[in-house]
Amino acid sequence: MGEYNRQPVYPNLFSFIIAPPASGKGALKYSRLLGSIIQSKLLEISQKEERKYQKELHLYKQRKRKKNNNPDEEPPSRPPFRVFYIPANSSYAKVLNHLSENGGIGVICETEADTMGYILKQDWGSYSDMLRKAFHHESISSSRKTDNQYMEVTNPRLSVALTGTPGQILGLISSADDGLFSRFLFYVYKSIPVWNDVSPQPELPCLTDTFSKLSMDIYHMMTLMSDMESTFVLTPEQWNLLNDSFTHLLTHVTTFNSVNAASIVKRLGLLLYRMAMIFTTLRNYELNIQEKEMVCSDQDFHLVLRLSRLYLEHSLIMFNSLPKEDNKVVFTEAPNKEAFFNSLPHTFTRADAIALGIKYH
Structure with a gap:
């Protein structure tokens, strides 16, 4: 956890890779494999607890049918069914339920952005507002009249990784004025059509096996960092450089692009901070540094600063390409x-x- 703009912040990112069909953006599926061990272990525990619950519920119902049962006996409580990956085609209620049972934590990772785009257009699946709130760790709540149920996730920590074609983004983000737009890191590219050698290469490792093995490292790192409860900090010099750099970027973007693009720069500062948290965590894990206060190195800070400028260029490409809202309130x-x-x-x-x-x- 870190502190940005006097608020607690976690290293959750929203990312979106956009390219024409068959351009290689589907490689995101390998990134998804990095969390496969976490997902399988959570599912294993959840399924085991669910079976135990069903057995206890069956015994409870049997006792209730008997005349000598205890009238004050309460039914067993259903355990939370925890997962790491939340399907993008889930309803609003189901996404909120997943976050609630996961303690506010979750990842949405989809190689086809229209999977989410289709759901967001449905009344029962429109969770765009949930994404906007989750980005800033704002409380998300829902109340149902039918069963008098109230659900609230007070500190959501949701990460989103998407890939899609230029046409698919409109199903997710309808215009550059959509508040969801500036919350994403965009990377846009167009590759030259080249046929790649698809024959087996004995000297090269299988990508599926490689990333599946790396998922064990991710699981160990997550376990280690969860037990440590570390705090992330920037040095005073890094804070000064961040503030000076983004003051200049904000002036430049609003002068030469549009005042409406200011939100891109302002949220990019937060995204830079979160990237610095991730880089520092990875470096400390590799160097076996186990300290409760994780200080960002100058090397990592300058890396994320350069990346932020790159992502700014791509965000501005999207800003100038997406339609603008016609019916604005003046x-x-x-x-x-x-x-x-x-x-x-x-x-x-x-x-x-x-x-x-x-x-x-």
């Missing part, structure tokens, strides 16, 4: 009639009133 001051009336003298002519009224028109 904020105007209240009518000046009262101010005009109060400025009139006790006695005046019609000509005096017209001349004075020009100032308040």
Whole structure:
């Protein structure tokens, strides 16, 4: 955990890779394998506890049917069914339920962005507001009238990784003015059509096996870091560089692009901070540094600073490519009639009133 803008922050990112079909962006499936051990272990525990619960529930129902049962006996409580990956095609209620049972933690990882885009268009699946709140770890709540149920996730820590074609993004983010847009790190590319050698290469490892093995390292790192409860910090010099750099970027972007693009720069500062948290965690794990206070190295900080400028370029490409909202609310001051009336003298002519009224028109 770290602190950014006087608020607690966790290293959760929203990322979106956009490219034409068959451009290689589906390699995200290998990244998904990095969490396969975590997913399988959580599923194993959840399924075991579910079987135990069903057995206890069956025995409870048997006892209730008997005349000599204890009338004050309560039914067994259903254990949470925890998972690491949350399917993007889940309903709003199911995503919230997954986060609740996971203690607020979850990952949505999809190689086809329209999987999420289709769901967000449905009344029962529109969880765009949930994503916007989860990005800032804001509380998410829901209440159901039918069973008088209230559910709240007070500190969501959700990560999202998506890939898709340029046409698929509109199903997820309808315009550059959508608040979800500036919460994502974008990477956009177009590859030159080249046929790759698809024959077996004995000297090269199988990617599926390689990433599956690396998932054990990720599991060990997660276990180690969870037990340590570390705090992430930047040095005073790094904070100064962050503030100076983003002051310049904000001025540059709003001057040469649009004032509406300011949100990209402002949220990119937070995304940079989260990337620095991830880089520092990986480096400390590799060097076997186990300290409760994780200080970002200058090397890692400059790396994420360079990356943030790269992602800014890609976000601006998307900003200038996506449609803008047509029906914008234009904020105007209240009518000046009262101010005009109060400025009139006790006695005046019609000509005096017209001349004075020009100032308040």
